Every structure is written in structure tokens, then in C-alpha cells.
Amino acid sequence: MTTLPSRLRFGPDGRRCLDVASRSLAGIGGGYALAAVAAMFLALALPMPRAEAVYTATMLSFVIHAGAVVWAFAVRSRWVWPGLLAPTLLLGGGTWLLHGLQQGAPS
Amino acid sequence: MKDGFRQSMAWLHTWSGLLLGWLLFAVFLTGTIAYFRQEVTVWMQPELHGSVPDAGTAERAVERMGQLAPDASQWTIALPGERTPAVSVSWRPADAKPNDRAALKRATLDAGTGAVLEPRETAGGNFLYRFHFELYGMPRETARWIVGIATMAMLVAIVSGIITHRRIFKDVFTFRPEKSALRSWMDGHVAAAVLALPFHLMITYSGLLLFMTMLMPWAVDLAYDGDRQAYFAESGFRRAASTPRPAPQTAALTPVAPLLAEADRRWADRGGVGSLTVTNPGRANATIELRPAESDSIGRGAATERLLFDGVTGQALEAPPADPQPAAMATGNYLMGLHLARFAGPGMRWLFFVSGVAGTVMVGSGLILWVVKRRSQRGRAENWAAGPEPFGHRLADRLNIGVVAGLPLAVAAYFWANRLLPVGLEERAGWEIGVFFLTWAAALLHAPLRPSRRGWAEQLWIGAALFTLLPVLNLATAAGHLGNSLPAGNWLLAGFDLTALAVGLLLGFAARKVGRNAFARKSAPAPVLPAGAVVEEPT
Numbered sequence: 001m002t003t004l005p006s007r008l009r010f011g012p013d014g015r016r017c018l019d020v021a022s023r024s025l026a027g028i029g030g031g032y033a034l035a036a037v038a039a040m041f042l043a044l045a046l047p048m049p050r051a052e053a054v055y056t057a058t059m060l061s062f063v064i065h066a067g068a069v070v071w072a073f074a075v076r077s078r079w080v081w082p083g084l085l086a087p088t089l090l091l092g093g094g095t096w097l098l099h100g101l102q103q104g105a106p107s
Numbered sequence: 108m109k110d111g112f113r114q115s116m117a118w119l120h121t122w123s124g125l126l127l128g129w130l131l132f133a134v135f136l137t138g139t140i141a142y143f144r145q146e147v148t149v150w151m152q153p154e155l156h157g158s159v160p161d162a163g164t165a166e167r168a169v170e171r172m173g174q175l176a177p178d179a180s181q182w183t184i185a186l187p188g189e190r191t192p193a194v195s196v197s198w199r200p201a202d203a204k205p206n207d208r209a210a211l212k213r214a215t216l217d218a219g220t221g222a223v224l225e226p227r228e229t230a231g232g233n234f235l236y237r238f239h240f241e242l243y244g245m246p247r248e249t250a251r252w253i254v255g256i257a258t259m260a261m262l263v264a265i266v267s268g269i270i271t272h273r274r275i276f277k278d279v280f281t282f283r284p285e286k287s288a289l290r291s292w293m294d295g296h297v298a299a300a301v302l303a304l305p306f307h308l309m310i311t312y313s314g315l316l317l318f319m320t321m322l323m324p325w326a327v328d329l330a331y332d333g334d335r336q337a338y339f340a341e342s343g344f345r346r347a348a349s350t351p352r353p354a355p356q357t358a359a360l361t362p363v364a365p366l367l368a369e370a371d372r373r374w375a376d377r378g379g380v381g382s383l384t385v386t387n388p389g390r391a392n393a394t395i396e397l398r399p400a401e402s403d404s405i406g407r408g409a410a411t412e413r414l415l416f417d418g419v420t421g422q423a424l425e426a427p428p429a430d431p432q433p434a435a436m437a438t439g440n441y442l443m444g445l446h447l448a449r450f451a452g453p454g455m456r457w458l459f460f461v462s463g464v465a466g467t468v469m470v471g472s473g474l475i476l477w478v479v480k481r482r483s484q485r486g487r488a489e490n491w492a493a494g495p496e497p498f499g500h501r502l503a504d505r506l507n508i509g510v511v512a513g514l515p516l517a518v519a520a521y522f523w524a525n526r527l528l529p530v531g532l533e534e535r536a537g538w539e540i541g542v543f544f545l546t547w548a549a550a551l552l553h554a555p556l557r558p559s560r561r562g563w564a565e566q567l568w569i570g571a572a573l574f575t576l577l578p579v580l581n582l583a584t585a586a587g588h589l590g591n592s593l594p595a596g597n598w599l600l601a602g603f604d605l606t607a608l609a610v611g612l613l614l615g616f617a618a619r620k621v622g623r624n625a626f627a628r629k630s631a632p633a634p635v636l637p638a639g640a641v642v643e644e645p646t
Contacts, residue, residue: 036325043326050330051342056435057326062315066262073119074112099329
């Protein structure tokens with residue numbers, strides 16, 4: 001590689017490799033987790049009939065996943081994992097709350 | 108900082124595109140042909156070429172069904188149209204379960220005589236269609252996951268590519284074929300990408316949607332406690348088959364001609380009647396359902412308008428209403444309908460085909476660009492001392508030859524096998540597919556054995572010859588050749604031959620260009636890098 005993006009280059013080849021591996025894992029794995037949690041959250045939160053909410057949420061989740069991969073390669077290295085984990089945990093908590101509320105409510 | 112961002116995106120674009128690029132090329136190429144899969148199948152079954160529909164075709168088919176399957180609980184009759192000259196029928200034996208598709212019996216009828224045709228055994232265009240999302244010879248779900256992951260990589264490559272080439276509208280009108288190999292490949296890649304960009308985005312995103320419940324099941328499983336059938340039923344995707352049980356009393360079926368006449372009048376702008384479904388034929392509670400050949404809206408797909416008649420009296424019944432679709436499902440269905448070109452007319456189908464070709468060119472030129480760029484960087488005079496070409500570059504180049512030049516070759520070989528293998532051969536369809544894979548494997552093995560440009564030129568020339576001669580093969584082995592199909596205005600068959608000819612000429616053009624450059628390269632100075640490119644260190 002001769003035209004390395006400056007943000008992806010961290011001195012020795014080993015560290016650069018590690019950085020790329022970390023970003024890839026974050027974007028692909030972490031991005032999928034974020035997309036999955038976002039889909040679950042939206043499926044419960046969207047004010048639509050159940051099937052429609054599930055469908056809309058799942059449609060959006062692919063955009064979220066692709067966006068997460070792009071984002072993982074766009075920002076500074078130290079932001080990658082916190083930036084993906086924070087919304088994942090937040091949405092996970094929201095999903096847990098909503099699910100609990102909806103299960104608890106008499107249907 | 109702006110430049111750092113664009114460079115990161117260029118890096119992401121390069122690698123997300125390269126790693127699954129060979130698979131994506133195969134998916135794009137076979138998927139593009141799949142837009143004409145029915146037409147391809149017809150070409151591959153010359154036994155159907157003599158079938159000529161006329162005004163009495165539908166009636167004859169219904170009459171023949173009465174002899175073929177008098178006790179069936181349902182007949183489905185797909186009438187010939189622009190995409191196929193023969194009648195495809197299927198029926199559900201009385202003892203079969205309503206949703207068991209494997210229990211359906213099928214046959215092909217001559218549209219002019221109603222006789223049962225015995226076309227040669229072939230997977231036809233369906234093999235290429237299936238391959239583009241289920242590959243071959245591996246568990247269906249595994250293959251769909253592999254293609255699904257490649258599709259996501261494609262989406263990432265498109266998004267990062269758009270960010271990299273922000274000035275796309277300026278770039279697209281820049282074609283500098285004589286500047287340098289690198290620039291012209293870059294220009295070609297960008298042109299193929301940008302000219303059909305809406306198509307590329309649609310086809311990639313809707314490709315993910317077609318697998319959405321498999322790839323992203325979490326929302327469904329949470330909201331429905333893992334009961335996916337409940338979700339499918341509630342979202343209207345899987346209509347419960349509600350075939351009423353046959354009445355014990357028998358009754359003669361009403362003549363279908365008046366029903367067809369009424370439907371044809373109503374659907375004059377939609378190609379008339381496309382198919383008939385007769386439920387409980389010969390019974391007192393028989394019904395006849397008619398559907399138009401083309402839908403008024405791609406998104407509605409199967410939920411399109413229908414006409415329902417009492418099968419004994421011929422009285423019009425109230426047809427089940429087309430399902431109302433909520434906005435989300437309508438959007439998704441529309442995108443998926445576009446992907447499948449469901450009910451698309453010939454103009455739309457050709458537009459999609461050409462866009463698919465652009466997508467194939469985009470992926471192929473991107474793969475080639477990766478190698479050309481690295482060669483051109485090494486090709487600078489001061490870098491020639493850097494030693495032999497790195498293994499990774501050679502590997503990518505040889506894979507490019509075996510896939511970008513080798514796959515079209517394999518497709519052509521598949522068509523040749525269709526005509527050259529004996530008609531009565533056991534497992535004939537499997538042999539045709541075998542020839543396809545053997546040819547492809549031979550191309551992949553041939554590539555590393557030859558110098559790069561020789562490998563390119565040789566495979567492109569063979570592909571060019573095989574495609575260009577397909578009309579000749581058709582002339583030698585079937586009646587539906589250009590000499591007959593053109594005067595008869597049979598664009599179904601003529602379209603295949605003419606397209607094969609055009610593909611052959613294009614491959615020949617590419618082969619000539621590669622061959623000429625192979626000689627020019629020896630005396631010409633090394634290509635000069637574009638001004639913007641930075642060479643920092645040789646690798």
C-alpha cells in the first residue's frame with residue numbers, strides 16, 4: 001500500500017494491522033450488534049401495528065449496519081469502539097425496558 | 108482532515124470491494140442474465156420453438172387439463188406470452204396437502220395443438236437465477252448467508268465509493284481512454300458506477316431485504332416471541348392457502364372463452380390474461396380465477412388484481428380484494444419487486460438488463476483497477492528494481508482472469524452443452540451444469556499458467572468465439588434460428604441470438620485491445636501516474 005490514509009496509519013506495520021483489524025471487527029461485528037439492537041428497539045418503539053414496526057425496523061437496520069461500518073473507518077481510532085458500544089448499550093437498555101413494560105401490561 | 112476522511116473512505120471502498128469482488132462479479136453477471144431467465148430457458152428447449160399461440164390456446168389448455176388431471180384439486184395454467192411460446196401447467200393431485208409445492212405435477216403444452224411437449228431436460232435460465240443467490244452444491248441457507256454478506260460488502264463499497272468520488276457528476280463526463288491504463292480504467296469504473304447508480308443502490312439494498320428475516324431476525328423474534336409464521340401471516344406475506352374442499356357433486360366446467368374475452372377487454376393494457384387457476388375442477392363448487400399478464404404496479408406483485416368466476420355457471424364472483432399494504436411493506440415490496448422485475452414489461456426488463464451489465468462492468472473494472480493501480484505504481488522507473496510482482500498482486504490478477512474473463516466463457520459453454528449433449532442423456536440437466544463448472548475451473552487453472560496478458564487475451568478470445576458462434580450453433584441444432592425467427596418477428600429467440608452475438612463482439616473487442624496492449628507495452632514508456640496520486644514508499 002502506498003497511499004495510506006493518515007488516520008489509518010499508526011507508525012509500524014504491526015500497529016496499523018491491529019488498527020485495521022480492530023476497525024473491521026468493530027464495523028462488522030459491533031455494527032451488526034448495533035443494527036440488531038436498533039431493530040429490536042424500533043420494533044417495540046415505533047407507533048405502528050406490530051408487523052409494520054418490525055418490518056420498518058428491520059429495513060432500517062441494514063442502513064444502520066452499513067453506516068456503522070463506514071463510521072468505524074471514518075473516525076479517529078479511539079472513538080471507534082466507544083462510539084459503537086454506547087448506542088448499542090443504550091438501545092439495549094431501552095429495548096429491555098420497553099419489552100418489560102409491554103410484557104407487564106395486560107394485553 | 109477532510110483529505111484524511113476521503114482517503115479512509117477510498118481505502119474502505121478498495122478493500123470491501125476487492126475481498127468479495129469475485130463473488131459479487133459472479134452474482135451480478137448471473138443475476139443480470141436471470142432478468143431473461145424464461146427467455147433463456149425457452150432458447151435452451153428447442154422442442155418448444157414450434158409452439159405458436161392463437162386465440163384458442165387457453166380453451167385447448169383447459170380441455171387438455173380435463174384429460175391430464177381430471178381428479179386434481181387445482182389446475183394452474185400459465186398462458187404463453189412475450190416471454191414464452193408454450194403453455195406451462197401444473198396441478199395439485201387430490202391427495203396432496205395445500206401448501207406442499209413439491210407435490211405439484213407439471214407439464215408443458217403446445218400452444219397451437221394442446222399436445223403435451225417433452226422438452227429436453229435442462230435447468231435453463233433457472234440455474235443462473237438460482238446460482239446468483241444460492242450458489243451451487245452447498246446448503247441453501249449457508250449459500251444465502253455468503254451472498255448476503257457479500258451484498259452488505261457491496262452496500263459498504265457503494266456508500267464509501269460515493270463519498271470517495273464526491274464529484275461524481277463531473278467525473279462521469281470525464282473519459283480519457285488514451286491517457287493511461289490507470290486513468291481509463293478509473294474513468295470506466297466510475298462511469299459504469301454512476302450511470303446506473305440508482306440501480307446499483309436499489310439492487311443491493313433490495314437484495315438484503317429479500318433475505319431480511321434470515322439476515323436480521325432479531326426484531327421479528329423479539330416482537331413475536333420467535334413465532335415467525337405469525338409474523339408472516341400478520342404482515343400479509345404468506346397468504347394461508349384456502350382451497351375449499353371439493354364438493355361431492357360433479358358438474359361440468361363452464362366454457363372459459365367468454366370469461367377470457369371479458370378479462371382480455373379489461374386488461375388490454377396489461378397483456379391480457381396471463382394465467383388461470385381452476386379450483387376443484389369438475390365439481391359443483393369449482394371456481395376459475397384469472398390474473399393479468401402484467402401488473403399495474405410492480406410493488407403489488409402477487410397481490411395484483413384478479414377476476415373470480417363461478418366455475419359451473421360462469422357468473423362473476425366478488426374477487427378477494429387486493430390486500431391493502433401498509434406504507435412500510437409497500438416500500439419494501441416495491442423495492443423487491445424492482446429487484447425481481449416482477450411483471451415488468453420488455454422495456455423495463457431491458458433497462459434492468461443493461462443496468463445489470465453496468466453493475467457487472469463496475470465490479471469487474473473495480474477488480475482490474477486494483478491490479479492496474481498497483482502495477483502502475485510499481486511500473487514507475489525507480490520502482491522496477493523492487494523485485495518480482497508481489498504474490499498478492501499476481502493472485503488478484505489471475506483470479507480476475509479466471510472470473511472476469513472465465514465466467515462469461517463458462518456461461519457460453521453452458522449454452523453449448525445444452526445443444527451438444529445428447530437429448531436422451533441421463534441426468535442431462537446436471538451434465539450441463541457440470542460443463543459450466545468444469546469450464547470455469549479450467550479457466551481458473553489456465554490463468555496462473557499463462558503470462559497475464561496472454562491469459563486475458565486467450566480467455567477473452569475463446570469467450571468471444573463461443574458467444575459469436577451461438578447463433579450458428581442454433582442454426583445447426585434448432586429450427587428457431589435467426590433465419591426463421593427474424594422474418595417471423597419472434598423477438599424472444601432472435602433476442603437471445605442477437606444478444607449472444609453482441610456479447611461475443613464485445614468480448615472480441617476487449618480481447619483485441621488486451622492483445623494490442625500486450626505488444627505496445629514492450630516499447631512504450633511506463634505509464635505515468637495521475638498528478639493527484641502520491642507514491643510514498645514501494646511495497
